[in-house]
Amino acid sequence: MFSNKNLNEIVDKYREGRLAHAYLIETNNFSKLMEDLKELIKVINCPEDYQEYCQNCNLCNLINKNNLPSLITIEPDATSIKKAQIEELKRAFETKPIYSKYNTYIIKNAEKLNGSSANAMLKFVEEPTDGIIGFFITDNKDVIIPTIKSRCQSLVVNYESDNILDKLNLTEEELDNYKELIKEYIAKINSTTYINNKTLILSKITERSSLDKMFKILFKIYYQYFLKNLNKPFNEELTKIIEIQENNQEIITKMNIITKFLQDLSYNVNMELLLDKFVIEMRRANG
Numbered sequence: 001m002f003s004n005k006n007l008n009e010i011v012d013k014y015r016e017g018r019l020a021h022a023y024l025i026e027t028n029n030f031s032k033l034m035e036d037l038k039e040l041i042k043v044i045n046c047p048e049d050y051q052e053y054c055q056n057c058n059l060c061n062l063i064n065k066n067n068l069p070s071l072i073t074i075e076p077d078a079t080s081i082k083k084a085q086i087e088e089l090k091r092a093f094e095t096k097p098i099y100s101k102y103n104t105y106i107i108k109n110a111e112k113l114n115g116s117s118a119n120a121m122l123k124f125v126e127e128p129t130d131g132i133i134g135f136f137i138t139d140n141k142d143v144i145i146p147t148i149k150s151r152c153q154s155l156v157v158n159y160e161s162d163n164i165l166d167k168l169n170l171t172e173e174e175l176d177n178y179k180e181l182i183k184e185y186i187a188k189i190n191s192t193t194y195i196n197n198k199t200l201i202l203s204k205i206t207e208r209s210s211l212d213k214m215f216k217i218l219f220k221i222y223y224q225y226f227l228k229n230l231n232k233p234f235n236e237e238l239t240k241i242i243e244i245q246e247n248n249q250e251i252i253t254k255m256n257i258i259t260k261f262l263q264d265l266s267y268n269v270n271m272e273l274l275l276d277k278f279v280i281e282m283r284r285a286n287g
């Protein structure tokens, strides 16, 4: 179910009843790992037969909303993880969970455990209590305090970059310009009073390749809303560019229009003609 085989192995171990009580995970992408961990924590706790992106049960909903009392995430407070944060965690986990099978803690930037907070932590990992499971997250496990490290099962979970800058080869500034243009352009398409949209684009874009980039970004934005509607992890940054309140059927229609546009563009169809056609189709899709 995960793109990473090491995470899938944890699920297998869970099904065999052989979960470790603490995992040390090195990763190159904290936010993606956190999303995956949320899913993993659902799998091992879901009272129903967990289906991918379960939306049926209370537990999975609580996890989605970061509202599950038996799931505690600790992050460094300024420069380090303080002993008081660990003490608080211990107190919270003295009682058995109500909604979930496990009390689960996640220590983000586990390399920021200092001497005293690591000591406070050790009891959890040294004398594991049934029903408590921990994840220590770091971007470099070589700098984790050895006493913690030696008591965790250690794995690496790296992700490929899907950064739009990497794929389209844009600088920050270029991306910002495209974002601005997209914002203005889509607002004009959605406004019934404005007719001539192509002048806006053509005053700023003359190259076919730039138009291609702009519409690829636009596609990505719609795709993020598609994921969002499915309750899947999505790139929030991209959704900030334009606001879309459509259902996935409508979003698919628009993604098809954009795909067709990109295809025609690559077939060397006249840019003005394409832009006219695009506006007509998008407005029709708006209903």
Ligand SMILES: [Zn+2]
Pocket: 042, 046, 047, 048, 050, 054, 055, 056, 057, 058, 059, 060
């Ligand atoms: Zn569930």
